[in-house]
Amino acid sequence: MTSTANAASTPRFFRRLGTTALAVALLAVPGTATAAEQERPELQAAMQAVVDAGFSGMQLRVHDERGEWVGSAGVRKLGSTAKPPTNGRFWAGSSTKTFTATVVLQLVAEGKVGLDAPAADYLPQFGLDRRITVRMLLQHTSGLFNYTGEYYPDGTFVPGIPATGKEWVDNRFHTYRPEELVRLALSKPARFAPGTDFNYTNTNYTLAGLLIENVTGRSYAEEMQRRILRPLGLRGTVVPGARSTLPGPHSHGYYRYQDSGEWKTVDVTHQNLSLLFAAGDMISTTEDLRTFFSALQGGKLLPAPLLAEMRKPDPKIGYGLGVFVQDLGPGCGTVLHHNGGPPGGYGALMYSSPDGRKTLTASVTTGDHPMNPAEVFPKALEKFIKVAYCGEPG
Template sequence: MTRKITEALDAGTATADSAAAPNTVAGQDRPGLQKTIEEIVGSGFIGLTLRVHDEHGDWVGSAGVSQLGETAQPPTNGHVRIGSNTKTFTATVVLQLVAEGKIDLDAPVVGYLPEFELDERITVRMLLQHTSGVFNFTGEVFEDGTTAPGIVWSGKEWVDNRFRSYAPEELVELALSKPARFEPGTDWSYSNTNYVLARLLIEKVTGRSAAEETQRLIIGPLGLSGTVVPGTSTDIPEPHAHAYYRYDDADEPKTADVTHSNPSWISAGGDMISTPEDLHTFISALVSGKLLPADLLAEMCTPEAKVGYGLGVFILNTDTGTLITHNGGHGGHGGLMYSTPDGSKTMTAALNYIDDADLSGAAAFQQATQRLIAEVFGGEQHAPADPAQPEN
């Protein structure tokens, strides 16, 4: 456990030892899974809810606490800000519009969004696969360790301004004012700008908001009653665990409850709210062909060579087979989403933790996902780690 997270947990008097008795809803008894999530909480999280679906049925367990200073565990199907899992929803909507004939996957984006004067070589596919080269409006970290800042999304300044609203066009214009990272189609780099452009593309070709299209094409048909595209709303539905952010104020460390915040700063790159059950329903429906035609699902799950990213999903190779996944988190909430290619086994999770500007929880986040993959699916990961964790 990192020093900052340890101090913050101590300050809030919440540790795995202070949690209530195990909270599980099980189709079968799995004490090993419960023990695992309790140990993961002890490694640097406030709370964790895990849902596993496989040939034995559904198992749900939670550990830790929902709120610092309290003893209640996280709700077993609570709402959580899912961060970059949003990208999988956004990519699915774009591909559904491809199926409807409204978008051409290999057409230049500038033909749909001429107002941004994008490089005409950038295609819709490149947006979804992060191969456009467009600057990431949340900032870039280059191979040599140098950085280029974007909007403010960390530290005291973010905490103080976390209710501010951003228009998606504002985020894109900021990104396009910066040099491109590489020539379109020549490399891979994770950029939230790609998915804000995808949102604007959805809205341009349909004449409706991306939230409305997500409702029409995914949320409604699948009955995802706990899934929300919040726009500029700062609310999160009950029940939910609390999210926290640690920052320095005049050299004095402080921890703020940031459960309520305006996610428009990340837009379609990571703004959605969901539940572990809804994430299971979504990813299993997606990979089993209930949302996309077979040819487009195959396109989605075909990885590029550098890190194994398809169109809105990571293709993860393990000792025991391939997994389709996307994870994400920011500001003390995180979501995990994994499935076998046929949707027969899924693992989804919601985490609440103390975030900070140094992303000091990143190592614990990565270690937690690796352990859960091994516990649920068996084997070890043989692909690069998701660079979207734990931030968007």
């Protein structure tokens, strides 16, 4: 398998990682066997299974009827024995999309945006197909090309801005303007007519972020602070823009790729995610993701009718407006989730029950293990989900 094929699957994989929701936790001290870990050994064991599958580290926060539980497994940094911090910051990747969708729906609630109005009405600078509505952007049914490249059913790949392999590694500090990303996408043929199919693409959410700026007259970062981060007290969450530094405390993330036939591993803890403006660029913590997703599902950020719209899944993939909706079956119930992973190093998990009372948030980091996360993690996650969400023993 080439490095491009191995790496290319990572962002798409982390977006759709799991299959459930419960959550929150008793604080665990890195490097020690805490009372929290002793009380929920099945969660600690499930985390260790993820690390044993090849990931370098994991931090987990669960909130359910038994209270809060927080723990970590693996290492904070390759070559170290210190465990990942349980309050560590990480690149949240596509979990960002739920934040973006929430702000757009708040604008809908205020009468400033029409959910089924042409997106072109709010984004006149791009000459968008007027059949594309705001809803289609949020539900990935616009048909627009993904500016980070597209995989087609016949196995062909049409490249966009490099987000995998050596090309991404060499350019991971490059600053992109969101308009540049959108115009690249619009220079490629649409995948299908608007509203006729589903295709997960970062282009939709970069457009949604620009829509927020056009409608409010403020930057995406300012509007996120004003509407979500400040009201909820999310002090560990950052909209970094072109800044590449990951604030501490944090675990290190690594990226394995091929260069002239030789496998290499590079520390990608610091990276510039202007590549994923409003679609995957946020920094957060398990506590902040838990607070946000619980508040959202608990009806604190959107009026009930719009929260219901958000939860109406596309029948093809189970995606609503910025969230996946999944029925886990008897004994497990329905969960809402949106996971994420930037081009390299990190993955985020964000799950909630429909009432916001049961949540699970986590971050995983990749190391130098010779594995494809898209192949390895689902097997470890299946056990983890059954333990954490369906109450099965470890």
